Amino acid sequence: TETEQPAPRNEVDATWMAQARCRGMNPAVFFPTDGAGFEAARRVCLECPVRVECLEYALDNHIDQGAWGGTSERERRRILRRRRALVARDA
Numbered sequence: 001t002e003t004e005q006p007a008p009r010n011e012v013d014a015t016w017m018a019q020a021r022c023r024g025m026n027p028a029v030f031f032p033t034d035g036a037g038f039e040a041a042r043r044v045c046l047e048c049p050v051r052v053e054c055l056e057y058a059l060d061n062h063i064d065q066g067a068w069g070g071t072s073e074r075e076r077r078r079i080l081r082r083r084r085a086l087v088a089r090d091a
Contacts, residue, residue, distance in 0.1 A: 014057065021048035031066040038072055045070030059083075 017023065022030060022044055032038045045051055045067060055069025059080060064073050071079070 016050040016053035016057075019050045020054060021045070021050075030068075038067055041067035042070050055079075 025044070029037075029044065030041045032041060045054070048054065048070075051069050053069075055071055055076075057063075058068030058071070058076055062080075064076070066073075068076065
């Protein structure tokens with residue numbers, strides 16, 4: 001309608017969060033201090049219907065702590081490096 005305004009381009013679409021399997025869970029589960037703790041978080045993420053959206057959110061916002069989309073901090077850094085390399089190669 002005419003009264004609806006488009007969302008600002010810099011506004012983040014986080015509507016997917018309402019569907020996240022982790023919604024309402026203790027956030028400490030997703031910020032583990034050891035590998036065993038991370039595997040518990042990964043198990044939750046692997047069955048999540050919005051895992052891809054969660055991972056992209058973390059990558060887009062350069063979130064460097066915690067488990068997002070079933071990935072660790074190290075895994076997200078690798079993904080970003082690969083993406084940058086692909087962009088540089090195609091440029």
